[in-house]
Amino acid sequence: MTDIKEIVVVLKWSGKEYPLSDLTDQDTVEVLRHEIFLKTQVRPERQKLLNLKHKGKPAADNVKLCALELKPNFKLMMVGSTEADIEGACSLPEDIGEVIDDFDDAEEREDSVENSAVYLAKVQRRVRDYKIAEISPPREGKNLLVLDIDYTLFDHRSPAEQGTELMRPFLHEFLTSAYENYDIVIWSATSMRWIEEKMRLLGVDTNDNYKIMFYLDSNAMISVHVPERGVVDVKPLGVIWGLYKQYSSRNTIMFDDIRRNFMMNPKSGLKIRPFRQAHLNRSKDKELLKLSTYLRQIALYCKDFNLLNHRKWEHYDPKKNS
Incomplete structure (x- = not known):
């Protein structure tokens, strides 16, 4: 059975850093985007991950993190904006x-x-x-x-x-x-x-x-x-x-x-x-x-x-x- 290794990625966005510690090397980029959304409320489709590469190209959502060979506490840079309706939802109970x-x-x-x-x-x-x-x-x-x-x-x-x-x-x-x-x-x-x-x-x-x-x-x-x-x-x-x-x-x-x-x-x-x-x-x-x-x-x-x-x-x- 494949050993599961924990990964910590530090997201840099909007002048702040967000540690993403709920990841393993068997998770995909799609899961990474979901964790980013939970931290920032920037929807996955709004996220532009600037330095996440796989074989010289932007990493596709189905690529596993182990294939990216990320260094410990890799700093991931993102550009993306929250939407007004998402910001409003943050102050109310989630539905x-x-x-x-x-x-x-x-x-x-x-x-x-x-x-x-x-x-x-x-x-x-x-x-x-x-x-x-x-x-x-x-x-x-x-x-x-x-x-x-x-x-x-x-x-x-x-x-x-x-x-x-x-x-x-x-x-x-x-x-x-x-x-x-x-x-x-x-x-x-x-x-x-x-x-x-x-x-x-x-x-x-x-x-x-x-x-x-x-x-x-x-x-x-x-x-x-x-x-x-x-x-x-x-x-x-x-x-x-x-x-x-x-x-x-x-x-x-x-x-x-x-x-x-x-x-x-x-x-x-x-x-x-x-x-x-x-x-x-x-x-x-x-x-x-x-x-x-x-x-x-x-x-x-x-x-x-x-x-x-x-x-x-x-x-x-x-x-x-x-």
């Missing part, structure tokens, strides 16, 4: 659900993504470098529930006079029920500041009936290259499993409205129906009530969550799995 093309075949990609040495190396780097601020300690013998926020627990797009009007119905009842059998983690593709603000707004951080173990933000995610889709960011559960050995695919389930977020752990993800247009749907949305029953049943009757097919969660029969 990934609106702009990405979700993957319906994430489960079928596990051999090429879940077991890829390149991406496993990135997960290990997160385990090593990402600092978790634990709010509540893990409890012995509990399963793990990982929850997205936007469109999973909260409709952050619809207009409302109060934030609680955008809360998914039965949220606190759901979290109270889940807490009996699961330690709960919140993982959102936004910044930690916005996660903490949303949890405060919804009253999740002060509820006496349950506790959140910790929050994970976009910095805990990794970039994955999919040939026909390009580079996307995903939520690898290995970041948690590497730090908390009592959890694994045997006892972990993740809820998200975007299937591609499960790409590194396709069998552990359950795609929840997105909660949108809260003003129209808050009186009839019962998704969390139904999922409470599912979580309770699999905790009681399933010893290994790897045996479950979460796509068929609504038809789960405890008698067949006991």
Whole structure:
């Protein structure tokens, strides 16, 4: 198996330097451009990389970084401008659900993504470098529930006079029920500041009936290259499993409205129906009530969550799995 080597590139742009440390020699120029975008908000198509050459020509997106023979802390010069709409988005919660093309075949990609040495190396780097601020300690013998926020627990797009009007119905009842059998983690593709603000707004951080173990933000995610889709960011559960050995695919389930977020752990993800247009749907949305029953049943009757097919969660029969 090819050894995976970490690479640090220092980007020089607009009078500043930006260390790009989340790269390996097996990543491509396309992944490099994606990391530049995350640091600068300059879209890949707007980036002109002045001194990135391969065989005397500008390096193509499909060229691996190992082929470029970059020196340690190579200084990459870029010309490129952000766009007004991107700058505006930087001051607001990120709305990934609106702009990405979700993957319906994430489960079928596990051999090429879940077991890829390149991406496993990135997960290990997160385990090593990402600092978790634990709010509540893990409890012995509990399963793990990982929850997205936007469109999973909260409709952050619809207009409302109060934030609680955008809360998914039965949220606190759901979290109270889940807490009996699961330690709960919140993982959102936004910044930690916005996660903490949303949890405060919804009253999740002060509820006496349950506790959140910790929050994970976009910095805990990794970039994955999919040939026909390009580079996307995903939520690898290995970041948690590497730090908390009592959890694994045997006892972990993740809820998200975007299937591609499960790409590194396709069998552990359950795609929840997105909660949108809260003003129209808050009186009839019962998704969390139904999922409470599912979580309770699999905790009681399933010893290994790897045996479950979460796509068929609504038809789960405890008698067949006991």
